[in-house]
Amino acid sequence: MTATTHDDVQAVGRLEKPVRWAILAGSAIAAIALLAALGALNPLSVVIVGSLIYCTVLYVAARAVEGARHATDRLVTGVVTTAFLLAMVPLISVIWTIVSKGLDRLDVEFFTFSMRGVGSGDIGGAYHAIIGTILTTGIATLISVPIGLFAAIYLVEYGNKGVLARGLTFFVDVMTGIPSIVAGLFAIGFFTMMLGDVAYQAGIVGAVALSVLMIPTVVRSSEEMLRLVPNELREASYALGVSKWLTIAKVVLPTAIAGLATGITLAIARVMGETAPLLITMGASRAVNFNPFEGSMSALPLFAYSSYANPGTNKEDSLAAAWTAALVLMALVMILNIVARLISKFFAPKTGR
Amino acid sequence: MSKRIDVKNLDIYYSDFLAVKDVSVTIEPRSVTALIGPSGCGKSTFLRSLNRMHEVIPGARVEGEVIIDGENLYGKGIDPVMVRRKVGMVFQKPNPFPTMSIKENVLAGVKLNNKRIGRTDADELVETSLRGANLWNEVKDRLDKPGSSLSGGQQQRLCIARTIAVKPEVVLMDEPCSALDPISTLAVEDLIAELKENYTIVIVTHNMQQAARCSDRTGFFNIEGTGKPGQLVEFNDTQTIFNTPSEKATEDYISGRFG
Numbered sequence: 123m124t125a126t127t128h129d130d131v132q133a134v135g136r137l138e139k140p141v142r143w144a145i146l147a148g149s150a151i152a153a154i155a156l157l158a159a160l161g162a163l164n165p166l167s168v169v170i171v172g173s174l175i176y177c178t179v180l181y182v183a184a185r186a187v188e189g190a191r192h193a194t195d196r197l198v199t200g201v202v203t204t205a206f207l208l209a210m211v212p213l214i215s216v217i218w219t220i221v222s223k224g225l226d227r228l229d230v231e232f233f234t235f236s237m238r239g240v241g242s243g244d245i246g247g248a249y250h251a252i253i254g255t256i257l258t259t260g261i262a263t264l265i266s267v268p269i270g271l272f273a274a275i276y277l278v279e280y281g282n283k284g285v286l287a288r289g290l291t292f293f294v295d296v297m298t299g300i301p302s303i304v305a306g307l308f309a310i311g312f313f314t315m316m317l318g319d320v321a322y323q324a325g326i327v328g329a330v331a332l333s334v335l336m337i338p339t340v341v342r343s344s345e346e347m348l349r350l351v352p353n354e355l356r357e358a359s360y361a362l363g364v365s366k367w368l369t370i371a372k373v374v375l376p377t378a379i380a381g382l383a384t385g386i387t388l389a390i391a392r393v394m395g396e397t398a399p400l401l402i403t404m405g406a407s408r409a410v411n412f413n414p415f416e417g418s419m420s421a422l423p424l425f426a427y428s429s430y431a432n433p434g435t436n437k438e439d440s441l442a443a444a445w446t447a448a449l450v451l452m453a454l455v456m457i458l459n460i461v462a463r464l465i466s467k468f469f470a471p472k473t474g475r
Numbered sequence: 476m477s478k479r480i481d482v483k484n485l486d487i488y489y490s491d492f493l494a495v496k497d498v499s500v501t502i503e504p505r506s507v508t509a510l511i512g513p514s515g516c517g518k519s520t521f522l523r524s525l526n527r528m529h530e531v532i533p534g535a536r537v538e539g540e541v542i543i544d545g546e547n548l549y550g551k552g553i554d555p556v557m558v559r560r561k562v563g564m565v566f567q568k569p570n571p572f573p574t575m576s577i578k579e580n581v582l583a584g585v586k587l588n589n590k591r592i593g594r595t596d597a598d599e600l601v602e603t604s605l606r607g608a609n610l611w612n613e614v615k616d617r618l619d620k621p622g623s624s625l626s627g628g629q630q631q632r633l634c635i636a637r638t639i640a641v642k643p644e645v646v647l648m649d650e651p652c653s654a655l656d657p658i659s660t661l662a663v664e665d666l667i668a669e670l671k672e673n674y675t676i677v678i679v680t681h682n683m684q685q686a687a688r689c690s691d692r693t694g695f696f697n698i699e700g701t702g703k704p705g706q707l708v709e710f711n712d713t714q715t716i717f718n719t720p721s722e723k724a725t726e727d728y729i730s731g732r733f734g
């Protein structure tokens with residue numbers, strides 16, 4: 123015991139920040155030089171080789187200057203940071219690819235024209251697809267949020283871990299894992315059964331398919347948020363002679379609202395990019411359709427798919443349009459994330475003096 | 476506004492576990508009754524059965540009678556929600572509603588029940604309740620600040636204000652000072668002495684001095700062993716309990732020669 127303390131006190135040497143930065147820069151340069159010589163220069167390999175060199179050099183240097191314990195500490199920090207960087211590489215490269223390729227067609231036409239009557243050599247736009255995405259995800263949200271939220275309320279406030287609650291949890295878990303194409307087939311089957319019309323293709327069918335995918339996520343995230351509300355608040359409310367339902371509506375939900383809103387927005391973002399279930403349920407129209415109950419409809423993922431799969435004669439433009447659709451989709455998801463953050467900031471329980 | 480409580484042969488269960496056995500006691504109006512006893516002997520359980528908070532826990536139930544004002548709380552057709560408006564409760568941990576301001580916290584009992592209240596009436600109720608809880612002077616300039624921005628002791632007094640704002644007849648307190656510093660504790664004790672003028676008060680405490688200082692009567696709960704039900708061993712004037720208890724267990728517990 124005393125020996126190690128003594129050791130620590132002795133190890134007065136320290137690798138200052140500038141030195142560490144210098145090691146980092148040196149490792150990066152060495153990695154680039156090495157890889158260039160080998161002809162394998164790309165961001166991923168630079169990150170991997172660079173951090174390998176950096177971790178080794180840093181460890182050796184720290185061991186010499188600061189002692190073994192600090193060296194291990196530095197090594198672990200380096201390894202963890204490398205893992206983080208590796209996780210970031212695909213993310214950033216996806217964003218970079220989409221933005222750089224999608225900017226070409228990010229023009230007024232893209233947002234104002236549909237593909238209606240666009241000949242094989244012409245350009246057209248994704249207006250119809252944007253409308254379709256907004257309508258279908260909007261309807262899916264309208265269906266899923268009440269069902270999902272009430273199911274979560276049941277699980278947390280009324281279920282008491284009974285048979286019904288456990289069954290519900292089980293099925294929600296199963297539903298979280300179903301492939302999205304199955305949701306699409308379910309929606310088709312559901313409408314065929316209800317209407318007796320096998321060929322019914324409309325936005326609503328796609329919306330139902332999306333809600334099948336959305337409900338479990340909403341239930342799960344809402345359930346977690348409701349469980350976070352301290353029981354003391356419920357008891358405080360009961361003790362004031364407030365009924366159970368009013369306690370839920372006016373104490374539990376407002377306390378959890380930030381988390382609920384975040385969970386719901388993320389659920390919307392998740393289904394927004396679904397392709398397969400929409401492809402088989404809505405029939406990918408090329409024209410604008412505001413009526414979700416009649417006629418086929420498009421959506422951004424469908425637009426990206428068809429622009430890529432059936433580019434017509436103007437291949438380049440069509441591909442560019444697919445990338446732009448991806449970019450717009452990503453932007454929508456990002457906006458939803460920001461909205462979720464704003465909502466949770468706005469509603470978060472007030473603290474501070 | 477204060478009522479006598481008659482408890483008759485009350486057995487309190489958590490599912491099949493008998494937590495408190497056969498309590499019979501009369502709690503006088505306009506008095507402070509302290510409940511003391513070792514941890515796990517069922518003081519909280521008993522207290523919560525006095526305003527039907529006990530049954531909020533899944534599987535929890537009671538057998539026997541609790542009669543307030545001639546009416547059995549556990550009788551047929553009695554709405555627990557109405558019982559809780561008559562018998563208020565202050566918890567061990569201060570629990571102001573985090574989404575509400577100080578003022579809204581005081582008005583919570585009114586607002587949460589969707590009752591309408593005029594502006595002037597509301598302001599008046601807020602002031603009298605906060606004055607009643609000895610908190611008015613400290614918060615009168617920041618009524619719109621969140622309730623969680625107060626110190627622990629202030630929060631606890633806010634919770635007391637919230638409880639008396641619904642004008643109950645009985646106020647139950649479960650270790651209301653256990654999270655508080657000595658100064659806040661004294662403030663709450665002073666408050667209890669004042670509240671006694673208008674309310675019937677039952678307080679659970681682990682602090683002997685506190686029981687001796689602020690209660691008129693004291694009940695000692697004990698438990699024979701783990702898994703056995705808790706029982707009310709002795710109930711008498713506080714003076715008697717602390718000076719000449721009739722049970723050996725009470726004397727041992729009070730003098731610290733316990734277990």
Ligand SMILES: Nc1ncnc2c1ncn2[C@@H]1O[C@H](COP(=O)(O)OP(=O)(O)OP(=O)(O)O)[C@@H](O)[C@H]1O
Pocket residue numbers: 489492494512513514515516517518519520521532705
């Ligand atoms: N929610 C519950 N479910 C099951 N048993 C419980 C529950 N709450 C309390 N009990 C049991 O009931 C008995 C009495 O508990 P209670 O909380 O009333 O004790 P207490 O006297 O208030 O103790 P303390 O002084 O530590 O607060 C204990 O044996 C406890 O394990």
Ligand SMILES: [Mg+2]
Pocket residue numbers: 518519520649
């Ligand atoms: Mg207790």
